[in-house]
Amino acid sequence: MQQDKISTVKNYAELFQRALQDSDINLLKSIPKSDLHNHAPLGSRLSDLENEVGQKISPPPSTLTDINEMDAYIMANLREHIFSSKGLETSVRLAFRQAKTDGVHKLEMSVDCMFLNFFEDSEVGFIKLLQQIHQEEAAEIQYNPEIGFSRNIGIDNAERLIYPCIESGFFKSIDLYGDELFRDAKHYVPFYKAAKNYGLKLKSHAGEFGTADSVRYTVETLELDEVQHGIAASSSHEVMKWLRNNNIRLNVCPSSNVVLGRVANLRTHPARILADQGIMITINSDDIMIFNQSVSDEYMNLFQSKLFSANELNIIRENGLK
Numbered sequence: 001m002q003q004d005k006i007s008t009v010k011n012y013a014e015l016f017q018r019a020l021q022d023s024d025i026n027l028l029k030s031i032p033k034s035d036l037h038n039h040a041p042l043g044s045r046l047s048d049l050e051n052e053v054g055q056k057i058s059p060p061p062s063t064l065t066d067i068n069e070m071d072a073y074i075m076a077n078l079r080e081h082i083f084s085s086k087g088l089e090t091s092v093r094l095a096f097r098q099a100k101t102d103g104v105h106k107l108e109m110s111v112d113c114m115f116l117n118f119f120e121d122s123e124v125g126f127i128k129l130l131q132q133i134h135q136e137e138a139a140e141i142q143y144n145p146e147i148g149f150s151r152n153i154g155i156d157n158a159e160r161l162i163y164p165c166i167e168s169g170f171f172k173s174i175d176l177y178g179d180e181l182f183r184d185a186k187h188y189v190p191f192y193k194a195a196k197n198y199g200l201k202l203k204s205h206a207g208e209f210g211t212a213d214s215v216r217y218t219v220e221t222l223e224l225d226e227v228q229h230g231i232a233a234s235s236s237h238e239v240m241k242w243l244r245n246n247n248i249r250l251n252v253c254p255s256s257n258v259v260l261g262r263v264a265n266l267r268t269h270p271a272r273i274l275a276d277q278g279i280m281i282t283i284n285s286d287d288i289m290i291f292n293q294s295v296s297d298e299y300m301n302l303f304q305s306k307l308f309s310a311n312e313l314n315i316i317r318e319n320g321l322k
């Protein structure tokens, strides 16, 4: 039995590398992968949402200056399709279908706590819906529900919405995002302490727009297990050494970084520097509806841009599944 498992892992490793070398995206999609940095309402292709709602939606700009510009696009074009209990249901269904199509076996998909506002029975109905969609669309995927919240929402709102989710026992991790320069991480310590007490994995966006020092500061302040992005750490050997020594994994989203202007192109993406310094990284999609790149696309792009070899990408893939 153990022998079978070892040969399956070895087969996947060989097939994954062959798929990259042959530019075979369909073969690549069939190999197990993880997506550990994925925001549910934006987890499918825009074309899938268009088909579902039966209308054309203006595509996002090919480059965005910051999160505010991205939020403005979402509010102007996606809001009516996403920001309701029905919209959440539609977009989460599409996100699970997308993950399944892409061969994602392990999915840490965040859903924003503000969606609780659309449910009369608050977290109960919200959680029931997520469970139901997972079972109906992709029960075979290892889905680790993540509760997300933005730095831009008021602390009062966060208190009202986050604690019931933490205490529900349903969510396996927590993630803080939005404008990382907006409010100091120390304001979120009580939420992270509660999440830790309930055994959630602690994640936060940091070092996407901030500095290397802000990555370390956020990890230390919130006692993070993993960082979403964290690419700014690549500018400091000291911070990279610290991340490595503390086994802090970075869940990197290369296309997101390029579209948002954090990185000039994939050939020069700092994931290379981070990996060379022995930091564990994973490759993820972030917001497929905005960046139009699935996890399989990301692996293919990184290989074709020669940032990593097929073997290196396979090691990254395997790390994500551990």
Ligand SMILES: [Zn+2]
Pocket: 037, 039, 177, 205, 228, 286
């Ligand atoms: Zn993100």
